[in-house]
Amino acid sequence: xxxxxxLFGLFLLIFTIFMLLEGIQYSYTSDFGPGPGFAPxxxxxxxxxxxxxxxxxxxxxxNKETFxxxxxxxSKAITYMVLxxxxxxxxxxxxxxxxxxxxxxxxxxxxxxxxxxxxILVSLGTMSFIxxxxxxxxxxxxxxxxxxx
Numbered sequence: 001x002x003x004x005x006x007l008f009g010l011f012l013l014i015f016t017i018f019m020l021l022e023g024i025q026y027s028y029t030s031d032f033g034p035g036p037g038f039a040p041x042x043x044x045x046x047x048x049x050x051x052x053x054x055x056x057x058x059x060x061x062x063n064k065e066t067f068x069x070x071x072x073x074x075s076k077a078i079t080y081m082v083l084x085x086x087x088x089x090x091x092x093x094x095x096x097x098x099x100x101x102x103x104x105x106x107x108x109x110x111x112x113x114x115x116x117x118x119x120i121l122v123s124l125g126t127m128s129f130i131x132x133x134x135x136x137x138x139x140x141x142x143x144x145x146x147x148x149x
Contacts, residue, residue, distance in 0.1 A: 012051055026040065080107065083111075087100065092145055093146060101123050102123075
């Protein structure tokens with residue numbers, strides 16, 4: 001692992017721990033659902049976990065190739081960005097859940113070349129998880145667009 005990558009990872013870890021400590025100072029819940037501390041606590045906790053995993057994984061790798069070693073990495077990154085912009089623009093029409101479901105299916109099936117069955121299962125599982133967490137547990141209505149479900 002390059003020294004710059006290690007230093008940036010450590011900087012990011014320290015910054016994220018600071019975000020977690022700041023998020024803990026806010027109330028976790030409110031009368032109408034999650035409070036102002038809910039998102040910072042969960043997001044920074046997940047980010048800390050991801051940073052630690054990436055740092056440990058990258059320390060173990062000796063000859064690490066960069067992501068943009070070939071045109072395939074660049075084209076995938078551009079494809080992800082274009083599909084994300086299209087998905088975001090479709091949210092007012094299709095709703096957030098349907099837009100994200102189609103986005104994840106297209107990425108898995110056509111960009112990452114997963115099987116049709118795996119792509120459908122992961123996309124529908126993700127949609128179900130988001131619906132359960134936001135609509136039922138947190139009682140937050142997500143944008144539905146013209147499709148109400």
